[in-house]
Amino acid sequence: MTALVIAEHDGSHLRGGTANAVAAAAKMAGEVHVLVAGSNAQGAAGEAAKLAGVAKVLHVPGAHYDGGSPENHAALVVPMARGYSHVVAGATAFGKSVAPRVAALLDVAQVSEITAVESSDTFVRPIYAGNAFATVRSADAVKVVTVRATGFDAAPATGSAPVEAAPAGPDLGRSKVLSRELTKSARPELAGARRVVSGGRGLGSAENFKMLEALADKLGAAIGASRAAVDSGFVPNDYQVGQTGKIVAPELYVAIGISGAIQHLAGMKDSKVIVAINKDPEAPIFQVADYGLVGDLFQLVPELTAKI
Amino acid sequence: MKILVAVKRVVDFNVKVRVKSDETGVELANVKMSMNPFDEIAVEEALKLKEAGRAAEVIVVSAGTSACQETLRSGLAMGADRAILVETDAELQPLAVAKLLAALAKRESAGLAILGKQAIDDDANQTGQMLAALLDWPQATFASKVEIDGAAARVTREIDGGLETVEMNLPAVVTTDLRLNTPRYATLPNIMKAKKKPLDVVKPADLGVDVAPRLATLKVSEPPKRKAGAMVKDVDELVGKLKNEAKVV
Ligand SMILES: Cc1cc2nc3c(=O)[nH]c(=O)nc-3n(C[C@H](O)[C@H](O)[C@H](O)COP(=O)(O)OP(=O)(O)OC[C@H]3O[C@@H](n4cnc5c(N)ncnc54)[C@H](O)[C@@H]3O)c2cc1C
Ligand SMILES: Nc1ncnc2c1ncn2[C@@H]1O[C@H](COP(=O)(O)O)[C@@H](O)[C@H]1O
Numbered sequence: 001m002t003a004l005v006i007a008e009h010d011g012s013h014l015r016g017g018t019a020n021a022v023a024a025a026a027k028m029a030g031e032v033h034v035l036v037a038g039s040n041a042q043g044a045a046g047e048a049a050k051l052a053g054v055a056k057v058l059h060v061p062g063a064h065y066d067g068g069s070p071e072n073h074a075a076l077v078v079p080m081a082r083g084y085s086h087v088v089a090g091a092t093a094f095g096k097s098v099a100p101r102v103a104a105l106l107d108v109a110q111v112s113e114i115t116a117v118e119s120s121d122t123f124v125r126p127i128y129a130g131n132a133f134a135t136v137r138s139a140d141a142v143k144v145v146t147v148r149a150t151g152f153d154a155a156p157a158t159g160s161a162p163v164e165a166a167p168a169g170p171d172l173g174r175s176k177v178l179s180r181e182l183t184k185s186a187r188p189e190l191a192g193a194r195r196v197v198s199g200g201r202g203l204g205s206a207e208n209f210k211m212l213e214a215l216a217d218k219l220g221a222a223i224g225a226s227r228a229a230v231d232s233g234f235v236p237n238d239y240q241v242g243q244t245g246k247i248v249a250p251e252l253y254v255a256i257g258i259s260g261a262i263q264h265l266a267g268m269k270d271s272k273v274i275v276a277i278n279k280d281p282e283a284p285i286f287q288v289a290d291y292g293l294v295g296d297l298f299q300l301v302p303e304l305t306a307k308i
Numbered sequence: 309m310k311i312l313v314a315v316k317r318v319v320d321f322n323v324k325v326r327v328k329s330d331e332t333g334v335e336l337a338n339v340k341m342s343m344n345p346f347d348e349i350a351v352e353e354a355l356k357l358k359e360a361g362r363a364a365e366v367i368v369v370s371a372g373t374s375a376c377q378e379t380l381r382s383g384l385a386m387g388a389d390r391a392i393l394v395e396t397d398a399e400l401q402p403l404a405v406a407k408l409l410a411a412l413a414k415r416e417s418a419g420l421a422i423l424g425k426q427a428i429d430d431d432a433n434q435t436g437q438m439l440a441a442l443l444d445w446p447q448a449t450f451a452s453k454v455e456i457d458g459a460a461a462r463v464t465r466e467i468d469g470g471l472e473t474v475e476m477n478l479p480a481v482v483t484t485d486l487r488l489n490t491p492r493y494a495t496l497p498n499i500m501k502a503k504k505k506p507l508d509v510v511k512p513a514d515l516g517v518d519v520a521p522r523l524a525t526l527k528v529s530e531p532p533k534r535k536a537g538a539m540v541k542d543v544d545e546l547v548g549k550l551k552n553e554a555k556v557v
Binding site: 067070071074092093094096097098099100101102103104105107108109110111112113122125126127128129130131132133134135136137138139140174175176177178179180181182183191195219227230231236237238243244246251252262263269272273274275286287288289290291292293294300303304307308 | 438
C-alpha cells in the first residue's frame with residue numbers, strides 16, 4: 001500500500017499541515033509519496049523530500065497549480081490516484097477544497113479531519129463540534145482523507161527521498177484567482193503556534209483588540225479570536241478559532257473576553273494549558289480552563305503583560 | 309437562472325449533544341432540530357441574488373426523512389419559490405447527497421448551486437465540492453461575497469491566510485461561510501404563504517441514485533475530558549502558576 005500526500009506550499013516552502021499529513025499517511029500505508037505541483041516549486045519539493053517516512057517526491061511543474069485551483073489539482077490527482085491506496089491532504093482551506101473533489105471523481109467517500117489512524121482503512125474523526133468522535137471504516141479501493149494537524153506530530157526533516165519530475169495535468173481554466181488580501185503579520189502562524197492569545201467580543205472594538213498585541217509579543221504568541229470578534233470586524237477572518245475556523249492545540253492558549261461557546265471550544269480545547277480571563281464567573285470557558293481569572297480584562301491584560 | 313440551495317436538517321447549534329451509552333451514535337430523541345446555519349446563509353444569498361434580478365427562481369432541496377419538510381418550509385418561509393424533498397430513511401453520506409443534488413441540478417437546469425460549507429452535525433465540509441466535481445462545474449468554497457455578472461461569478465473566499473477573490477463561469481457551485489450575510493427571519497405572513505408553496509417529494513431511485521453509505525461507523529465515543537482546572541485570585545498568582553506549575557512561560 002502506498003499513500004499519496006498532496007502537498008500545500010508557496011513554492012519555496014511547504015505550508016503547515018503537510019508534514020502532519022505525511023505523519024498520518026505513514027500510519028495508513030507502508031510507503032508515502034508526496035505530490036508537489038506548481039511552478040518554481042523546487043524549494044518545497046526539496047523540503048518534502050526531507051520529511052521522515054517519504055519514499056518519493058513527485059514534482060509536477062505548472063503555473064496552473066499556483067493559485068491552488070481545486071479543479072486543476074483534482075484533474076491532476078485523479079488519474080494518479082488509481083495507483084495508490086490513499087490520497088491524503090491537510091484539513092486546510094486548500095485540502096478541504098481539493099480532497100472532496102478528488103473523492104467524488106473517483107466515486108469514493110472522503111474522510112474529513114481525522115485525528116487518529118486505527119488501521120489502513122479505519123480512522124477517528126470529530127463530529128458535532130468535537131462533542132463526539134466517530135470511528136469510521138472505508139471499504140473503498142482508494143481512501144481519500146484529510147488530516148487535522150493537531151492530531152499528528154509533524155514528520156521531522158530527517159529523511160532524504162528522491163525528487164522525480166512527473167507530467168502535468170490539463171489546465172482546465174475553470175476558475176481564476178483575481179486577487180488575494182492576505183493578513184500580514186510577523187507573529188507565528190496561528191494554526192501551528194506554540195502559544196496563542198485569543199480575544200472575543202469582550203474586547204469591544206478593533207482599537208481595544210490591539211491591547212492583545214503587546215501580550216502576544218511578550219509571549220511570542222500568535223493572535224486568535226472568537227467568531228464574534230471577527231464578525232464585529234475587530235480582526236480579519238483568518239483569526240477565527242473554532243468548529244468552523246482554525247483548530248489549534250498550542251502549549252498555552254489564553255482566552256480573553258471569550259465566553260466559551262461549544263463552537264469556540266471545538267477549536268482550542270486540545271490546548272495543553274488554557275488560561276481564561278473573563279468578568280463573568282459563570283462563563284463556560286472556565287469549565288475547560290486550567291487557570292481562570294475573573295475580572296475586567298481592561299485592567300488584567302495590561303497587568304499580565306507587564307508581569308509575565 | 310435557477311438557483312438550487314441545499315438545506316440540511318441538523319441538531320440545533322445551541323444543543324450540546326450527548327453520546328449514547330452504547331456508543332452507536334449521539335442522542336437524537338427529543339433534541340431540537342433546525343436548518344444547518346450555513347444553509348440559512350445559502351438561502352439568504354440566493355434570495356438576495358433573486359431580488360437583485362440575477363436569478364429567476366430559488367429552489368430549496370433537502371435529502372432525508374419526511375421531517376426535512378419542516379426545514380424546507382423554513383426555506384420557503386424565508387422566500388424560496390419551491391422545494392424538493394428527496395425522501396429516504398437511509399443514512400446519507402456526502403457523496404450520496406452530492407449525487408442526488410447533481411441529478412436535481414441537471415433536471416432543473418440550475419445555473420448556480422449554493423450549499424453550506426459544512427453541516428454542523430457531521431462536520432464533513434465535502435458535499436459542495438463533490439457536487440461541483442460530479443457536474444464538472446467550477447467551485448468557490450467558503451464564500452464571504454458573491455457577485456454575479458452575466459455568465460461569470462466573482463466570489464471572495466475566506467482562506468487560511470485571509471481572503472481571495474476568484475472568478476468562474478456559471479454554472480458553478482458556491483459554499484457559504486459565516487460572513488457572507490445575515491439570514492433574514494421569516495415573518496408570520498411569509499410563514500403562512502410558505503404553507504401553500506409547492507413541495508415535491510422524490511425518492512433517490514427516481515433520480516437513479518444509489519445512496520448506500522460507503523463509510524461504516526464502527527463506534528461513536530465521548531471526547532477525552534479535560535480535568536477541572538482552578539481559579540486564581542489575581543495576576544500574580546496566575547503568573548506564578550504559569551511559571552512554576554505549568555512551566556509554559
Ligand atoms: C454555525 C456556527 C458556527 C460557529 N463557529 C464558530 C467558531 O468557529 N468559532 C467561534 O469562536 N464561534 C463560532 N460560533 C459562534 C459561537 O456560537 C459564539 O457566538 C461565539 O463564540 C461567541 O464569541 P465570544 O465568546 O467572543 O462572545 P460572547 O459570547 O458575547 O462572550 C463575550 C465574553 O466577554 C466577557 N466580557 C465582556 N466584557 C468583559 C470585560 N471587560 N472583561 C472581561 N470579560 C469581559 C463576557 O463576560 C462574555 O463571556 C459559531 C456559531 C454558529 C451558529
Ligand atoms: N441531507 C442533506 N440535504 C440537503 N443538503 C445537504 C444534506 N447534506 C449536506 N447538505 C448540503 O451540503 C452542505 C455541506 O455538508 P457536509 O458536506 O455534510 O458538511 C450543507 O451545508 C448543505 O448545504
